Amino acid sequence: MLPMLLLLLALISDEAPPPKVGPDAAQLFSVEDYPKEAMINGWQGTVVAELTVSSAGRVSKCRIVRSSGHKILDEKTCEILFARAKFIPAKDIDGRPTVDTLRTPPIVWRIESPPPGTPTLADLPEGWQGKARARLVISAQGNVSACEIIESSGNKIVDNVTCGLLTQRARFKPALDHDGNPIQDTVSQEVGWQVKDHSLRMTDPPKVRE
Numbered sequence: 001m002l003p004m005l006l007l008l009l010a011l012i013s014d015e016a017p018p019p020k021v022g023p024d025a026a027q028l029f030s031v032e033d034y035p036k037e038a039m040i041n042g043w044q045g046t047v048v049a050e051l052t053v054s055s056a057g058r059v060s061k062c063r064i065v066r067s068s069g070h071k072i073l074d075e076k077t078c079e080i081l082f083a084r085a086k087f088i089p090a091k092d093i094d095g096r097p098t099v100d101t102l103r104t105p106p107i108v109w110r111i112e113s114p115p116p117g118t119p120t121l122a123d124l125p126e127g128w129q130g131k132a133r134a135r136l137v138i139s140a141q142g143n144v145s146a147c148e149i150i151e152s153s154g155n156k157i158v159d160n161v162t163c164g165l166l167t168q169r170a171r172f173k174p175a176l177d178h179d180g181n182p183i184q185d186t187v188s189q190e191v192g193w194q195v196k197d198h199s200l201r202m203t204d205p206p207k208v209r210e
Helices: 036-041 071-084 156-169
Strands: 009-011 045-053 061-068 100-103 107-111 129-138 143-152 184-198 198-204
Touching: 036 071, 036 156, 045 071, 045 156, 045 198, 061 071, 071 107, 129 156, 156 184, 156 198
Parallel strands: none
Antiparallel strands: 009 107, 045 061, 045 100, 045 107, 129 143, 129 184, 184 198
16 A cells, blocks of 8 residues: 655654753654655654763764664664754763763654545556646755746646655756846656555656766
8 A cells, every 4th residue: 555645744752751951852753744755655653862962062973872764764874863952061070061862752753644535646546647747946055945836747747756855865867047146946847656566656757867
């Protein structure tokens, strides 16, 4: 059965006690953090990490002690903790900041089931093919700042995955004004999809402007 991708969240379990020092871990994760490959394949799981926290309060080492069962989710967990977590440093007996080690509460990567009657990827038969065309706003830095589906694949979730993939991964050479300065621009991109071996796979990748 194909994954159902409606609500994509990385959550901190309410059952586990919080770390003895540090941020509200739930605020470190957002819907946009869910890896697209994991979304497409319906990969879920729970991660617990052992963190080494420096005397400056930043994560200097992240070791997975409970794996989600999917390397991409484990690695994404550590990536986010390295980039965003900041702790109140532990102190030694003289009151000076020191290195400390702690474990996170369980971090749950979960794909929620949609309400009854909502079309899902599970409705697509083996061998299904479709294409979605999106209008993209490209920033002066070459990133996708906005995505709108202008030709649907016929499945809303496939359309959402298309925009999510383009927004997260696509990078373009910025357009230039008459003086040669990078400027915002709008382009359209088409992405082809196919259901093969009960997984959604890209058949026609976007053509990125070089």
